[in-house]
Amino acid sequence: MKKVFLDIETTGLIPEKHGIIQIAMLMDIDGEVMDEMLIDVQPFSQDMICLPDGQEELFWSRKQFTEIYPDDLTTALQPSGILIKDIVDFDLPLEGHQKIVEFLDKHIDRYDKVDKAYLGGYNVNFDRGFITAFFKKCDDPYLGSYLNWKCLDPLYMLWQMDCDGEIELENYKLETVCAHFGITLYAHNAISDIKATRELYYLLKKGALAGGAIK
Numbered sequence: 001m002k003k004v005f006l007d008i009e010t011t012g013l014i015p016e017k018h019g020i021i022q023i024a025m026l027m028d029i030d031g032e033v034m035d036e037m038l039i040d041v042q043p044f045s046q047d048m049i050c051l052p053d054g055q056e057e058l059f060w061s062r063k064q065f066t067e068i069y070p071d072d073l074t075t076a077l078q079p080s081g082i083l084i085k086d087i088v089d090f091d092l093p094l095e096g097h098q099k100i101v102e103f104l105d106k107h108i109d110r111y112d113k114v115d116k117a118y119l120g121g122y123n124v125n126f127d128r129g130f131i132t133a134f135f136k137k138c139d140d141p142y143l144g145s146y147l148n149w150k151c152l153d154p155l156y157m158l159w160q161m162d163c164d165g166e167i168e169l170e171n172y173k174l175e176t177v178c179a180h181f182g183i184t185l186y187a188h189n190a191i192s193d194i195k196a197t198r199e200l201y202y203l204l205k206k207g208a209l210a211g212g213a214i215k
Contacts, residue, residue, distance in 0.1 A: 002108065002117035003028040003152060006127045007194035009080035011049040011059070015133035018050070019043025019059065021080060021087055023100065023131070024190035026198055027107050033198075037103045038191045041096030042087055044137055050078040097138040110145035120152035122174045122197040154201045
């Protein structure tokens with residue numbers, strides 16, 4: 001079975017309005033990580049970026065942004081925490097898209113209707129919404145050629161455990177959950193987030209198959 005674990009960092013919370021700035025993928029085949037990818041990518045010029053003071057601005061290009069917003073280059077975007085001065089040197093969106101396609105093409109035959117990967121992630125519908133919007137902005141409507149429509153999400157597994165009285169945490173943010181289970185995590189770093197999410201998924205799955213609560 002093929003699984004693609006995905007985590008992204010963004011300039012905001014609305015896929016159609018904000019942009020992706022970091023993408024991490026793990027290609028898991030039959031329970032083994034066969035490949036991994038981390039891409040830093042600029043938003044499209046029409047994407048909004050959320051600043052710490054609650055204001056939003058259009059990203060523009062590197063040259064335009066440097067000229068128009070020179071005092072904002074050391075500002076960290078919300079919610080990612082990534083600095084604007086770093087983003088202006090990231091891959092252009094279409095370059096990032098091409099790298100994603102090449103990564104997926106190595107492991108999935110887009111023309112084989114049964115060769116699809118399950119998409120995994122923490123609160124994965126958020127990530128799926130953004131990666132789908134990103135592909136559309138790149139004039140590529142064929143992300144579904146690689147992915148099964150069904151998703152794998154340890155957050156839903158935790159909610160079920162909470163409902164059954166098997167676990168009770170202050171909140172179910174990834175940082176809180178990983179701290180509870182002793183999983184290493186460097187928050188708001190896409191590759192760290194997705195490796196921790198995969199570890200959490202298999203830990204919870206193992207507990208569920210064993211029929212016992214995980215404390």
